[in-house]
Amino acid sequence: MSNDPEETPPDMLETTQERVYRSLRWRIMRGHFKPGRAVTIRGLAEELSVSMTPVREALRRLVSEQALELQSNRRVTVPGMTHEKFRDLADARVALEVLAARQAMRHQSDDLADRLEAIDNELDAAIEAGDAEAYIDRNIAFHFTLYQEAPGSVAMPLIESLWLQIGPFMHLTRQSLGVTYTEDRHTDAIAAIRANDAEALARAIESDIRDGMGSLPREQLPFDEP
Amino acid sequence: MSNDPEETPPDMLETTQERVYRSLRWRIMRGHFKPGRAVTIRGLAEELSVSMTPVREALRRLVSEQALELQSNRRVTVPGMTHEKFRDLADARVALEVLAARQAMRHQSDDLADRLEAIDNELDAAIEAGDAEAYIDRNIAFHFTLYQEAPGSVAMPLIESLWLQIGPFMHLTRQSLGVTYTEDRHTDAIAAIRANDAEALARAIESDIRDGMGSLPREQLPFDEP
DNA sequence: TATCGCAAAATGTGATCACAAGAAACCAAC
DNA sequence: GTTGGTTTCTTGTGATCACATTTTGCGATA
Numbered sequence: 001m002s003n004d005p006e007e008t009p010p011d012m013l014e015t016t017q018e019r020v021y022r023s024l025r026w027r028i029m030r031g032h033f034k035p036g037r038a039v040t041i042r043g044l045a046e047e048l049s050v051s052m053t054p055v056r057e058a059l060r061r062l063v064s065e066q067a068l069e070l071q072s073n074r075r076v077t078v079p080g081m082t083h084e085k086f087r088d089l090a091d092a093r094v095a096l097e098v099l100a101a102r103q104a105m106r107h108q109s110d111d112l113a114d115r116l117e118a119i120d121n122e123l124d125a126a127i128e129a130g131d132a133e134a135y136i137d138r139n140i141a142f143h144f145t146l147y148q149e150a151p152g153s154v155a156m157p158l159i160e161s162l163w164l165q166i167g168p169f170m171h172l173t174r175q176s177l178g179v180t181y182t183e184d185r186h187t188d189a190i191a192a193i194r195a196n197d198a199e200a201l202a203r204a205i206e207s208d209i210r211d212g213m214g215s216l217p218r219e220q221l222p223f224d225e226p
Numbered sequence: 227m228s229n230d231p232e233e234t235p236p237d238m239l240e241t242t243q244e245r246v247y248r249s250l251r252w253r254i255m256r257g258h259f260k261p262g263r264a265v266t267i268r269g270l271a272e273e274l275s276v277s278m279t280p281v282r283e284a285l286r287r288l289v290s291e292q293a294l295e296l297q298s299n300r301r302v303t304v305p306g307m308t309h310e311k312f313r314d315l316a317d318a319r320v321a322l323e324v325l326a327a328r329q330a331m332r333h334q335s336d337d338l339a340d341r342l343e344a345i346d347n348e349l350d351a352a353i354e355a356g357d358a359e360a361y362i363d364r365n366i367a368f369h370f371t372l373y374q375e376a377p378g379s380v381a382m383p384l385i386e387s388l389w390l391q392i393g394p395f396m397h398l399t400r401q402s403l404g405v406t407y408t409e410d411r412h413t414d415a416i417a418a419i420r421a422n423d424a425e426a427l428a429r430a431i432e433s434d435i436r437d438g439m440g441s442l443p444r445e446q447l448p449f450d451e452p
Numbered sequence: 453t454a455t456c457g458c459a460a461a462a463t464g465t466g467a468t469c470a471c472a473a474g475a476a477a478c479c480a481a482c
Numbered sequence: 483g484t485t486g487g488t489t490t491c492t493t494g495t496g497a498t499c500a501c502a503t504t505t506t507g508c509g510a511t512a
Binding site: 015017056057060061064065066074084085088089091092095096098099103152153154155157158161162165 | 241243282283286287290291292300310311314315317318321322324325329378379380381383384387388391
């Protein structure tokens with residue numbers, strides 16, 4: 001598999017390309033890549049100690065998921081944001097996540113509400129501690145745990161694409177952490193699941209999305225950049 | 227760019243990988259690839275007279291768009307279908323395409339309805355002539371022309387992913403061509419656009435999707451394969 | 453005839469290289 | 483100091499190769 005004389009570790013079950021992809025994806029979704037940042041193949045290859053090939057494929061994959069942008073120079077960058085795009089992302093999230101939540105409700109295992117509650121408690125603790133990093137992580141975990149309840153969902157990859165597009169601006173929620181957080185839509189969602197009330201769950205998810213994305217102060221967003 | 231001594235044509239504006247991707251994508255969306263069909267890198271590379279590299283990247287891109295499937299063997303195949311997946315695809319299409327249609331309505335240029343009408347006329351002519359190939363092509367053109375009216379739409383790539391997933395089963399509509407086609411939802415949509423009635427447009431699009439995908443006889447679909 | 457085992461072919465993955473296009477640095481002239 | 487042009491460096495793209503794994507083909511044996 002490699003021209004390298006070194007013995008590769010036996011955990012080749014996962015391809016290098018997959019490792020690179022997951023690494024980049026994880027960082028993008030949590031806002032560790034700033035908008036406009038240039039991403040080079042050789043740079044990442046050196047950073048991750050792999051050759052250009054798997055990095056190239058991982059980058060192409062992320063570009064096709066709209067997580068990264070391919071400029072006319074063929075250079076890859078972290079996309080910018082516009083007001084219109086931001087609103088469209090919120091609308092698309094509502095459309096797909098409400099759908100996914102309904103599907104999850106149909107497939108729910110009996111401990112779903114408990115698991116979500118545990119995650120939400122950790123999320124609240126993160127807010128209490130002012131730990132924005134943990135807050136972002138637990139928020140991702142909450143939503144994806146819910147949607148993954150419907151196995152092989154068609155909507156899931158699409159939702160992930162939307163989260164990847166929002167990712168670079170996720171760090172802005174740190175500023176408003178604990179400030180604009182008035183109502184806990186997550187507890188509403190958990191209660192709706194326990195009550196088996198699909199409509200209430202849909203309302204909770206929609207409100208959570210609109211509140212969360214609406215709370216980002218528009219003036220502070222690096223909007224409408226080239 | 228190439229070790230090949232031949233002089234490459236000057237139209238290198240588009241990369242080889244892009245050409246391969248568009249070629250495969252075009253064929254998948256129109257149902258030219260049958261479900262379960264194995265797709266090999268070397269096979270496509272030879273067929274398209276390119277090296278493995280651009281084919282590999284094009285395949286990975288299509289896999290990440292759920293147009294193709296990566297098996298545990300690392301081999302790439304055209305995905306199968308299940309009843310549940312089929313229903314989920316319809317639901318996701320409704321959620322996103324209704325959204326895209328509303329956005330298109332907001333951005334519409336004055337000749338949008340005329341262009342859609344022209345396409346729909348060609349579509350009707352295709353039905354009349356029993357030309358399933360042209361019917362599929364014009365149906366794609368109708369929907370995508372509408373959704374592309376909103377520039378830089380976030381929903382557009384997601385919708386394309388859904389169409390790619392349905393693509394391999396698109397040929398089944400040929401059998402029911404002209405049979406179950408009772409009402410022309412496209413004319414409804416065009417009328418709604420002319421009347422600037424977003425709700426009517428949303429209803430027309432939803433009905434078009436549900437009618438079209440519901441008309442596929444479930445028994446004939448190669449459903450629930452391994 | 454069916455089945456097992458081994459060899460051969462096929463296939464995906466990752467590394468490396470050559471080349472072209474673009475970006476950046478540099479230097480000279482005014 | 484600023485500008486214009488040339489050189490150097492950086493970067494993306496595609497081809498090719500080596501290797502590991504899987505699949506396939508084939509023949510021997512029961």
